[in-house]
Amino acid sequence: MSSSSALVVMRGVTKRYRLGSGPTAATALRGLFSRGHFDEVEAVSKVDLELQPGQTVGLVGSNGAGKSTILRLLAEITPPTEGRIELRGRPSSLLDVGAGFHYELTGRENILFSGAIYGMTRAEIREKLPRIVEMAQVDRFLDTPMKRYSTGMILRLGIAIAMHVDADFMLIDEIISAADASFQRQLESRIGAYVRGGGAAIIASHELELLERLCHTAVHLDQGRVVRRGPARDVLDAYRADLDQKPDSEGVERKPVLSK
Amino acid sequence: MAQVKIITPRSHRPLLGIAELVRHRRVLYFLVWRDIKVRYKQTALGAAWAVVHPLINVVVLTFVFHSLANVQSGAQGSYAAFTFGGVLPWTVFAASASRAAGALIGNAHLLGRYYFPRLALPLAACGAPLVDAMVGFVVYLILAAATGQTLAGTVAVAPLVLFMSALWGSAVGIALSAAVVWIRDIRQVLPLLFQAWMLATPVGYPASLVPDKYAFVIALNPMVGPVETFRALATGGPLPAESLVLSAVALVAVGVPSLLFFRAASQRCIDVI
Incomplete structure (x- = not known):
């Protein structure tokens, strides 16, 4: 695999967040004009990652492993602190x-x-509207304010819109498990068809069986670092074994790293 | 294959971000559209609020300056029409600036959800005040006609001044929107600042009322240009060329640093917001 055809290339990407009670005028001024001392946490630490056309990469790891941060970096929602990201083509993001x-x-x-x-x-949206509405199953509520929608309807509509974007790859963050079983199955087959049709996807999830069915490659993250990567089955089996070994590790607090 | 986009901590960003904004102009359009749609939903008066706001200012200022302090406008026509001619350009400015200032923190959910040029948010916030001002302009014409104010033919180009006021509002608001993310106190100060600023601008009184020793307040106030120009165009008085040119030059002098600051700060907003 050469990186020249990759849709996504991450090289040594690190993302640090500041910890603390949030900005005050005083810390804000320090933050704007100096590189003072802050408690920081490395949400993502020197991560390398590639995504080729036709490939599905699964991200696994306990809460706080850095899965969502990687997707947010690739969606250009937040900039990296270190490293380099190359994007070829347009993503469709299913985050939040x-x-x-x-x-x-x-x-x-x-x-x-x-x-x-x-x-x-506008024309593109109007053309796709019937299919979006059908997938989300909201036809009767189309002209009702969204505050009257159920959580499931909102979720399905959000997913349906994102699935109808003409995108070169998809970024999917732990949303599949929130949907009901029949929508999950539909979504799974759509993602599969999308990738077979030349798309690609990065999926973060705690649903290991789902990742096993959808993904070719998997990456196991822990506290922002890549622990293991390779064929999905191998990585997921090893991850399961890890979980069995230390059942208390899920959701453990991360140690803040004092920078500089 | 699509072109490569490189992202690094110091990614090269276009200088002011205008070109990127033009590419994403639909986002800008839909943000304005959403603003206008949502704004007066479930209010009894609906869009009429757009007119009620400036009218209340007109009534208060006319009562205080004209009825109580017996100030004369020195121009033909009613004092209320005179005041309206100042309130209209002022309101576009103040409403644009304060709405733009809250645009990033008010749309944090969009920032965490999609990639789009962040500049679209404060800029789109000026759309609704501008639309309100156009409605207000029609009401101004009616009020002027009803109170015997003669209007000049140049009134047809007076809306351009309202556009300039909105630009001033965005020039101030763009920088504020990013600064507010770090220093929330600014939002508490803004209403007071705009109130004081309005009273320091000849909105409810003629500039001739200001004594010489305070003339510098008028000379340095960039909103004097739009306010005086709007009145001059509407009623056919002499154009205040000096204050108009000063305001236009100051607009660029404030707008460009505002865009540069926004570009530097807005990328990191989402980590702080």
């Missing part, structure tokens, strides 16, 4: 699905709005 909706607007209006932010034209 539903967070981008405005609950006073109707489903139809939200589809128009989200579509525009994803870079779709």
Whole structure:
């Protein structure tokens, strides 16, 4: 595999977040004008990652392992602290699905709005609208304000919009398990078809069986570092074995790293 | 194969981000559209609020300066129409600036969800005040006609001044929107600042009322240009060329650093917000 055709290349990417009670005027001024001493945590630490067309990469690890941060870096939501990311083509991101909706607007209006932010034209959205509505199963509620929607409907609509973006690869963050069983199956087959059709995806999930079915490659992360990578089955088996060995490790607090 | 996008901690970003914004102009359009749609939903008066706000200012300022302090506008027509001619350009500015200032923290959910040029948020916040001002402009024409104010033919280009006021609002608001993420106190100060600033601008009184020793306040205030120009265009008075040029030059002098600051700060906003 040469990196020249890769959709995503991460090289030595580190992301540090500051810890603390949030900004005050005093810390803000220090933060803007100096590189003072802050308690920091490395959410992602010197990570290398590649995604080739037609490939699905699964990210596993306990809470705080850095899975979501990697997806947020690739979605250009937050910049890296160190390292280099190369992106070829356009991603469609399924992160925080539903967070981008405005609950006073109707489903139809939200589809128009989200579509525009994803870079779709009005004509493109109108053309795709029937398929989005069908997948989300919200046809009867299309002209109802979103605040009357159930959690499941909001989730399905968010996913359905993202699945209809013309994207070169998808970034999927732990959303599949939140949907009901029949939607999960539908989503799984759609993601599979999308990747076989030349797309690619990076999926972060705690659902190991799902990752095993969807992914070719898996990466096991722990406290921001890559612990293991390789064929999905091998990595996931090893991850399961790790979990069995130290059942208390899930969700353990990370040690803050004092920088400089 | 699509072109490569390289992201590093110091990724090369376009200087002011205008070109990127033009590429994503649909986002800008839909943000304004959403603002206008959501704004007066579930209010009894609905879009009429857009007119009620400036009208209340007109009534208060006219009562205080004209009825109580017996100030004369020195121009033909009613004092209320005179005040309206100042309130309109002022309101676009103040509303644009304060709405833009809250645009990043108010849309944190979008920042954490999608990639799009962050500049679209404070800029789009100026859309609704501008639309409100256009409605207000029509009401101004009606009020002027009803109170016997003669309007000049140049009133047709007066909306351009409202556009300039909105630009001033965005120039101030873009930098504020990023600064507010780190220093929330700014949001508490803004209403007071704009109130004081309005009273220091000849909105409810004519500039001729200001004694010589405070003339510098008028000379240094960049909003005097739009306010005086709007009135001059509407009623056919002499154009205040000096303060208009000063305001236009100051607009660039404030706007460019504001964009540069925003570009530097907005990328890291999401980690702090």
